[in-house]
Amino acid sequence: MLRREITAAIRDAVMHELAAVGYGRLSIEAVARRAGVGKTAIYRRWSNKLEMVLEIVTKVAGRKMPMPDTGTLRGDVEILLRILATALQHRLASQIIPDLLAEAARNPQIAETLHATLRGYSAELGTSLVGRAVERGELPPGTDPDTGVDVVLGPLYWRLAVARGPVDDAYLEHMADAVVAGLHASAASAVVPAVVPGAA
Amino acid sequence: MLRREITAAIRDAVMHELAAVGYGRLSIEAVARRAGVGKTAIYRRWSNKLEMVLEIVTKVAGRKMPMPDTGTLRGDVEILLRILATALQHRLASQIIPDLLAEAARNPQIAETLHATLRGYSAELGTSLVGRAVERGELPPGTDPDTGVDVVLGPLYWRLAVARGPVDDAYLEHMADAVVAGLHASAASAVVPAVVPGAA
DNA sequence: GTACGGCGGGACGCAACCGTAACGTCGTCG
DNA sequence: CGACGACGTTACGGTTGCGTCCCGCCGTAC
Known part of the structure; x- marks a missing residue:
């Protein structure tokens, strides 16, 4: 029976170590040192640095993002921007997210895991934000949710994670x-014709 | 007199090594191996991994970005998006840029260098793109160039470098x-009142 | 009370790098 | 021709990390 407190200490240490030195430089020994734990305790739980990081990160990232319905597109967008801004300004997140994204560009397994998670969020976001706006008549049917997500998240991500303004x-x-x-x-420029019922 | 071909080989090797393993894992020995060069040749030019990478990267990033004037805001934006899309899809750039940005989050010296370069581009872009649109009357005076840059670059960066769509x-x-x-x-929502000459 | 299992600590051999130094080679300049 | 300087090679001692193993400690279950 692996002790939970130990596991928790390791998870915590991994997140901090990830933020401090990045995935590339992350070492099991440093994690063990920071967690106040023997290397044995880590190898008893995971067999790899990669496996360990992926398991821990996905567990953290898997937490459901709240996605309230304010009744207007403008309201939804604003609240979403606020959530994103808060999240991206957290110390750990602001260091770990760009690091893992960079690592994903060269490690297919990280890329797959990360982009699966991201696709999940994006899909949810696209359907709830854009979808609801379409239902309300605020956006025309046929609006592409993916492009919409880029428009919503891109500028703020750029400012916070790239330009660091x-x-x-x-x-x-x-x-x-x-x-x-x-x-x-x-939406207007996307000339995706709505499906006309009964048309050839 | 340091031989230029050797220097060029090292520069090339650094860029490729940076793309392959990232700054964190980049080792002088690997660079020397890839360049077909002795470690001595590297230490004769730079005294540090950091110094070396910064010098090489800034020299590459310092190349002037073309910023044509198409006569309309729409035209300027489109051509800019095309340039950015092309740049961000280059293999080396698409791996090195996110990596260095992530590294900048924990290395002040990299952050300073990178953000200085980025500020340069942004300023140029803000004045030329937004500034010219204001002169033409396409945007109201008082439009914030910084916010404008976020709106222009953010979505495409998100799609190419984050979502990888x-x-x-x-x-x-x-x-x-x-x-x-x-x-x-x-621009419209930025209620920055124009300076009224003679007002209190 | 005894057996068990997770634990920290410490040590192992192995590999990769660090930054430096001592070679011998080769092209160039004088 | 001879000196010089940049070069590749090899080796150095030192550090760090890997993944594994063994030890003694300690709480728990039986």
Whole structure:
């Protein structure tokens, strides 16, 4: 029976170590040191650095993201931006996420795991955000949810994770306006003809 | 007199090694091996892994980005998206850029160098793209160039470097429409009052 | 009370790198 | 021709990490 507190300590140490040195430099010994644990305890649970990191990260990332329905597209977008901004400003997340994304560019197994998770979020987000807007009549049917997700998440991710610029309330407000306008425009320009019932 | 061909071989090897294993795992010995060069030749040029990478990367990134003036905001945006899409799909760039960005999150010196370069591009882009649109009357005066840059670059970066989804001509067209709309909206919602001469 | 199993600690042999130093080679300049 | 300097090679001692093994400790279940 593996002791839970030990497992928890290891998970915690992995996340911090990941943030501190990145996946490439992460060593089992450093994790053990930080967790105050013997290497044995780690190898008893996972057989690989890769396996260990993937299991731990997916377990963390698997937590459901809240996706409230505010009743308007603008409201949904704004709340989503706020959630994302908060998440991306957490110390651990802001270091681990870009690191794993970079690592995914060269490790197929990490890429698969990461992008599966991301696809999950995106799909959920696309259907709930764009889908509900379509139902409300705020966006035309046939709007592409994927493109919509890019428009919503891209700018804020760029600012927070790439440019590392400041984000305040006013910025989020303006961005929400811009995003909603962008959604309308991308929907309008997507000349995907609606399915006409009975047509050949 | 250090031999140029050797220096060039080392530069090349560093870029490839950076793409293959990332900054964290990059070793001088591996660079020397790949370049077909002795370690001595490397230490004769740089004293550090950090110094070496920074010098090489900034030299590569320092190449001027073409920023044509098409006469319309829509045209400028579209051509910019095409340039960015091409750049981000290059094998080396698509692996090195995210890697260094992730590394920047924990190495102040890399962060400083990278963000200085990025600020340079952004400033140039903001003044030329947004600035010219303002001069033409396509955007209201007082439009924030920084927010504009986020709106323009963010979505495409997200799709190419994060979600790793496909990008074709149609996508770029829709995205250009969305971005232009977003720029208008963010400009309109930015209630930065124009400076009234003579006001208190 | 005894057997069991997870635990930390420590040591193992092996491999990769670090940064430096001492060679001998080769092209170039004078 | 001779000196010089950049080069590749090899070796150095030292560090770090790997994955495995054994030890003695300790709580729990029987």
